[in-house]
Structures are given as C-alpha cells and as structure tokens.
Amino acid sequence: MSKFTRISVIILVLALAFSGIVFANGGSEKADSTAVAKVIVSMATDTGGLGDKSFNDGSYAGMKKAADDFNLDARVVESKQQTDYVPNLTGLAEDGSKVVFGVGFLMADALMEAATNNPDTEFAGIDVWVDPSSAPKNLQGLLFKEQESGYVAGVLAGLMTKKYASVSDRLNDDNVVGMVLGMDIPPVERYQAGFYAGVKSVNPDCKVLSVVTGVFTDQAKGKESALAMIEQGADIIFQIAGLTGIGALNAADEAGIAGIGVDVDQYGVAPDAIMTSAVKGITQATYLTVKAAINDKFVGGNNRVFGINEDATGISPYHNWNNVIPADVKDAVDKAIADLKSGKVVAPASRAEAGYEG
Amino acid sequence: MEGILAILNTDLLVATIRLSTPITLAAVGATICERSGIVNIAMEGIMIMGAFFAVIVAYYTGNPWLGLIAGIVAGGIFSLVHAVATVSFHLDHVVSGAVLNILSFGIVRYLMVLFFGHPGTTDPIPHGLAEYQFAIPGLSKIPVLGPMFFNQTPIIYMSFILIIAALFFLKKTKLGLHLRAAGEHPLALETIGVSVYKMRYLGVLISGLFSGLAGAYLSIENAVSFTEGMSNGRGFIALAAMISGGWTAIGSFLAALFFGFADAFQIRMQIFKVLPIPSEIFIIFPYLATVIAVAGLVKKSRPPKADGIDFMIEREDA
Numbered sequence: 165m166s167k168f169t170r171i172s173v174i175i176l177v178l179a180l181a182f183s184g185i186v187f188a189n190g191g192s193e194k195a196d197s198t199a200v201a202k203v204i205v206s207m208a209t210d211t212g213g214l215g216d217k218s219f220n221d222g223s224y225a226g227m228k229k230a231a232d233d234f235n236l237d238a239r240v241v242e243s244k245q246q247t248d249y250v251p252n253l254t255g256l257a258e259d260g261s262k263v264v265f266g267v268g269f270l271m272a273d274a275l276m277e278a279a280t281n282n283p284d285t286e287f288a289g290i291d292v293w294v295d296p297s298s299a300p301k302n303l304q305g306l307l308f309k310e311q312e313s314g315y316v317a318g319v320l321a322g323l324m325t326k327k328y329a330s331v332s333d334r335l336n337d338d339n340v341v342g343m344v345l346g347m348d349i350p351p352v353e354r355y356q357a358g359f360y361a362g363v364k365s366v367n368p369d370c371k372v373l374s375v376v377t378g379v380f381t382d383q384a385k386g387k388e389s390a391l392a393m394i395e396q397g398a399d400i401i402f403q404i405a406g407l408t409g410i411g412a413l414n415a416a417d418e419a420g421i422a423g424i425g426v427d428v429d430q431y432g433v434a435p436d437a438i439m440t441s442a443v444k445g446i447t448q449a450t451y452l453t454v455k456a457a458i459n460d461k462f463v464g465g466n467n468r469v470f471g472i473n474e475d476a477t478g479i480s481p482y483h484n485w486n487n488v489i490p491a492d493v494k495d496a497v498d499k500a501i502a503d504l505k506s507g508k509v510v511a512p513a514s515r516a517e518a519g520y521e522g
Numbered sequence: 523m524e525g526i527l528a529i530l531n532t533d534l535l536v537a538t539i540r541l542s543t544p545i546t547l548a549a550v551g552a553t554i555c556e557r558s559g560i561v562n563i564a565m566e567g568i569m570i571m572g573a574f575f576a577v578i579v580a581y582y583t584g585n586p587w588l589g590l591i592a593g594i595v596a597g598g599i600f601s602l603v604h605a606v607a608t609v610s611f612h613l614d615h616v617v618s619g620a621v622l623n624i625l626s627f628g629i630v631r632y633l634m635v636l637f638f639g640h641p642g643t644t645d646p647i648p649h650g651l652a653e654y655q656f657a658i659p660g661l662s663k664i665p666v667l668g669p670m671f672f673n674q675t676p677i678i679y680m681s682f683i684l685i686i687a688a689l690f691f692l693k694k695t696k697l698g699l700h701l702r703a704a705g706e707h708p709l710a711l712e713t714i715g716v717s718v719y720k721m722r723y724l725g726v727l728i729s730g731l732f733s734g735l736a737g738a739y740l741s742i743e744n745a746v747s748f749t750e751g752m753s754n755g756r757g758f759i760a761l762a763a764m765i766s767g768g769w770t771a772i773g774s775f776l777a778a779l780f781f782g783f784a785d786a787f788q789i790r791m792q793i794f795k796v797l798p799i800p801s802e803i804f805i806i807f808p809y810l811a812t813v814i815a816v817a818g819l820v821k822k823s824r825p826p827k828a829d830g831i832d833f834m835i836e837r838e839d840a
Contacts, residue, residue, distance in 0.1 A: 244627065382752065393793055410745070
C-alpha cells in the first residue's frame with residue numbers, strides 16, 4: 165500500500181505544480197516589464213476572477229489605467245477560493261507592492277489580517293467596510309452607495325414595465341419586474357433596496373420579485389431564477405449576482421424580455437436585451453486610490469464612500485435602447501439623479517429601510 | 523397554501539428537467555463506472571473539462587455541434603487518466619478521483635490564460651445549442667408531459683436516450699453483464715477469459731463521456747460561455763444521486779430528478795414568498811435534500827461487491 169500512497173502523493177504534487185504553472189507563467193511575462201524596477205501596485209481578485217465583466221474587471225481597469233498613466237507595474241492574482249485571500253494579499257505585499265487591493269466584500273477579514281501583518285504596505289478593500297476604531301492605519305475601505313445606482317435603474321424599470329410598455333415588444337403589461345441576487349451581502353442588498361424604492365417611487369403597484377441564489381459563479385442557477393420570474397410575468401430582470409447574473413441576462417435575452425446589468429456597463433452580454441446597467445465607479449475609485457498611494461497621500465484606518473455626487477454611482481448609457489426609451493422616461497431618470505444629488509431623495513440602503521420583504 | 527398550489531405547475535416540472543439534466547448524465551455515467559468496480563468521484567473535474575473544451579471549440583469554429591463533440595471527447599480522454607491510474611497502476615480510487623478534480627481546475631485555468639488572456643469567464647460563443655430547441659410534433663401537445671419531455675433542447679433529449687441505453691446495456695447485453703461481473707466478482711470474470719482491466723477501462727471511459735456531455739450542457743446549451751467552477755458541485759450531487767439511486771441507471775435518474783426538483787422548488791418558494799423564511803434556508807434546501815436522501819436511502823442501496831477493490835493479475839509468463 166505504501167507504494168500506492170507514494171504514487172498518489174507524487175501525482176498530487178504534480179497536480180498542484182500544474183496549477184502553479186499559471187502563476188509562474190503570469191510572473192515571467194511581467195518580469196520583462198519590471199526590468200526598470202517600476203513601482204508595483206497589485207490586486208487580489210475575488211473568486212469570480214477576471215473576465216467577470218463586473219467588479220473584478222472594473223477594478224483591474226482602474227489599476228491598468230493608473231499603471232499606464234504613472235508608469236507602474238500592475239499585478240493581479242486571482243483567488244480560487246476564500247482560503248486564498250490571505251496568502252494572496254500577503255504574497256503581493258511581500259513582492260514589494262506599494263498598495264494592495266482586495267476586491268470584494270468577502271475579503272474584509274483577510275484584509276484586516278494581511279494589513280496588520282504587513283504594516284509597511286498600504287491595503288485597500290473594494291466594497292469593504294473598515295471599522296475606524298480598530299483598523300490599522302494602512303487599510304482603507306472603499307465603499308459605494310449602490311442604492312443610488314439601484315434607485316435610478318429602478319425608476320427606469322418602474323416606468324418602462326407598465327406605463328411605457330407599448331414602446332417595445334420585449335415588455336408586457338403584467339407590471340412585474342425581477343431581481344436575481346448572488347450572495348446576500350451588503351453591497352448586493354443596497355442595490356436591491358435602492359432598485360425596489362426606485363420602482364415603487366414611480367409605480368407603487370408594481371410587483372417586485374427577487375431570488376437569492378447564494379452564489380456568484382453559477383450561470384445555470386442565475387438562468388433558472390430569471391426564468392422562474394419571467395414565468396410570473398416579469399419583463400425586466402435586474403441582475404445583482406456577478407457571473408450567476410450573466411446566466412440571468414442570457415435568460416432575459418432568450419425569453420425576449422429586457423435586462424439590467426450591474427457594476428459595470430454590461431451591454432455587451434446581450435446587446436438587444438440590456439436597457440442599461442446600474443454602475444458604480446470601481447474603476448475611478450481604484451484609479452484615485454492608486455494615485456494617492458504612489459504620491460504618499462494614502463490615509464488609511466477609515467472608509468471612503470463614493471456616491472452620486474462623486475459621479476461614482478448611476479446608470480450606464482442606454483445603447484440599443486436609446487431610441488426606444490421615450491423622452492418622458494429619460495427626463496424622469498434625470499430628475500431622479502438630480503433629486504439624489506441635491507439630497508431631496510435619499511435611497512434606502514437596506515431592505516428594512518426600503519420596507520421590502522424580498 | 524394557495525401559494526404552494528400556484529408553484530406546482532408545469533413550469534416547475536420543466537425547470538426540474540433542465541436543472542437535473544447535468545446531474546442525471548453524470549450520475550448515470552458514474553453508475554456504469556462503479557458497476558465495473560471503479561469508484562469515481564471525479565465527475566466534477568470531468569464536467570469542468572467537458573464544459574471548457576465544448577466552449578473552446580464552439581467559440582473558434584462557431585459551431586456548437588462540434589463543441590458538443592469536443593466536450594464529450596475531452597471528458598472521455600480526461601477520464602482515461604483515472605482508468606490508467608486505478609486499473610493499470612492500482613492507485614487508490616478516491617485519491618485518483620480527488621487528484622483529477624484538483625487537476626482539472628489547474629488545467630482549465632492555464633488554458634484560459636492561454637486562449638483568452640485571463641482566467642474567470644470566457645467570451646460568449648456565437649451560437650449555443652439552446653437555439654436548437656425543438657418540439658416533437660404531436661407528443662409535445664400532451665399536457666404536462668409534453669413540455670417536460672418533448673419540447674426540449676438537444677442534450678436534454680440525448681440524456682433521455684442515454685438513460686434508456688444505459689439501462690439496456692447493463693441489463694440486456696453480454697458486454698453489460700461482463701462489466702457488472704467486473705464489479706461483483708472480478709476473479710470469476712477473469713477465469714472465463716474476459717479481461718477485467720478492459721471492462722473497468724470501458725466503465726471509466728463511459729462515465730467520462732457522460733460527464734463530458736454534462737459539462738457541455740452547462741456551458742454551451744444552458745449558457746453561452748464558460749465560467750471557472752461553473753459546475754458548482756453538481757458532480758458531487760451526481761455522486762449522491764448515484765448512491766441514493768442504488769447504483770442503478772433508473773434510480774440515479776430519479777434521484778437526480780429529485781435534486782433538480784428541490785432546486786426548482788426553492789427558487790419558486792422565494793418568488794412566491796409562501797413562507798416567511800430567510801433566503802439562506804432556501805439556498806441550502808437542495809443540499810439538505812441530498813444529505814437526507816443519501817442518509818435515508820443508503821441502507822437499502824448496496825454497492826457492487828468489488829466496488830473500489832483493486833484487481834491485480836499475476837501472470838506466470840510475464
């Protein structure tokens with residue numbers, strides 16, 4: 165039996181080595197560009213990884229832009245599972261990175277640990293709330309008022325689903341809209357609460373459905389959740405579920421109804437179906453934080469909140485729907501944005517505040 | 523109560539079929555594999571390989587049918603690693619399966635960087651198999667059963683045929699009898715001059731082809747792109763389906779249907795808000811159902827006698 169055990173161990177090690185090849189490969193590519201010892205900035209993605217056409221890609225875009233503008237070496241490491249967070253963050257700090265980004269709410273604890281253990285490196289967490297009373301001075305949380313983006317998208321959806329449904333054959337008269345959620349975490353809940361409030365502000369009778377899938381990487385589950393709501397008459401599906409939501413948007417496209425993307429402009433996922441996307445300025449926030457860090461102006465131990473007044477929340481262009489959406493609706497959306505900016509309307513940040521049971 | 527009744531409609535059953543198809547395929551394949559005496563816990567990894575290669579080929583050729591073939595073949599080839607390790611090299615079956623699961627994630631990640639420049643999710647393929655949904659004339663008009671079984675997408679139809687084929691193969695063919703003998707009493711089989719190794723290779727290969735097809739279903743029929751880890755534990759649920767299905771093709775199918783139903787049901791429970799329960803409870807419902815099914819039915823179901831037991835022939839002339 166010991167022979168078999170030995171063989172198994174050898175194979176296991178080979179398997180692990182194979183997954184390591186990606187690392188080595190990625191590293192060697194970057195080695196060429198570091199010949200002139202550039203300042204390193206880096207990020208560890210959440211499990212969704214790059215190519216999520218959502219917040220991981222958005223953060224990376226911001227870092228890339230900063231790297232191009234300020235001649236930096238931008239590095240990225242992907243987290244395969246949640247246990248990778250701390251080793252990835254620590255590894256990037258040990259590589260000599262000036263600032264390390266942890267992307268995603270789920271990284272909060274890992275960032276605390278990594279920042280405490282690496283006091284000479286700056287850390288920033290996207291969607292991460294940092295407790296000012298206990299956080300180390302080299303850790304900053306970057307938060308967004310997702311409820312504002314959700315609210316604006318909700319106003320659009322609330323008007324289009326009933327009052328102006330005749331403008332597109334993708335819309336019906338049932339007065340139902342749906343949301344597909346990933347994990348039920350605060351940024352997701354803020355989008356949900358804002359969207360609900362936005363819909364109700366213009367269309368109090370509208371039925372707003374939602375399904376929590378509990379996962380950010382399961383396209384099949386996202387699709388089924390969307391289809392189940394479409395069966396109930398939903399004609400606009402708002403996805404707040406990362407890659408799970410890609411499945412939801414595909415379902416909307418196949419069923420011939422409308423979809424609303426999330427975090428970044430997701431128009432490309434289903435050009436005919438997607439009316440707009442509820443976006444947040446992750447790219448902008450990442451860029452500004454990198455800029456502050458390399459100029460030694462990074463101040464940690466606190467949170468920075470980006471909202472509609474910083475132009476960090478709102479919705480993306482209408483693209484193919486630009487000629488479909490009536491001017492009245494566009495005016496109402498612009499008014500909602502103005503009201504949020506002036507403080508006349510405050511979008512609810514939780515289901516409790518919104519009075520939503522879903 | 524009215525809410526519950528509203529949930530129980532044809533749509534729920536159609537969704538059940540869609541959600542259970544990948545589990546069904548992997549579970550029926552695994553049944554054949556374990557009947558030959560090889561324990562297979564690598565369906566998760568094989569599905570990932572199948573899903574990935576289906577997308578790669580469908581993406582570059584623009585033809586989802588070629589992608590479908592690629593997914594099946596990739597699953598078959600990858601499963602042969604398990605066959606070589608367990609049958610020829612006499613490695614512990616569970617260890618080999620676990621290695622395959624880990625290996626698949628590494629390989630796919632490496633190839634994603636190679637082909638798409640980044641891990642995560644691939645670009646969408648130009649055409650998916652969902653475009654080829656067709657209703658069988660006449661039969662699809664039957665209430666309830668029509669939409670469930672006769673108005674579906676290609677791989678779902680294939681899964682129905684494959685369940686019947688697997689059933690026939692195991693029960694009615696000589697090859698099937700030999701394959702089962704390899705899992706029940708390998709020495710007796712070898713004595714009558716049939717190679718146990720060959721039967722076990724065959725069992726593993728069939729399971730690989732089935733799981734590869736299950737992967738292709740997830741990536742090019744149900745979706746139009748590949749996401750790392752997109753099988754999300756369905757390979758392990760398939761394992762549970764096979765066990766609670768008593769190592770039979772029909773049992774595996776019924777168990778997979780049950781798990782698909784549990785998932786479709788919980789989604790609708792959330793939408794209709796029938797009960798004031800936090801969403802977390804709904805999310806774990808399918809998994810809870812799995813645990814209960816395995817724990818409750820496992821006593822009655824019996825694995826093949828020589829399942830997971832190594833078979834080594836010593837030839838004098840060798």
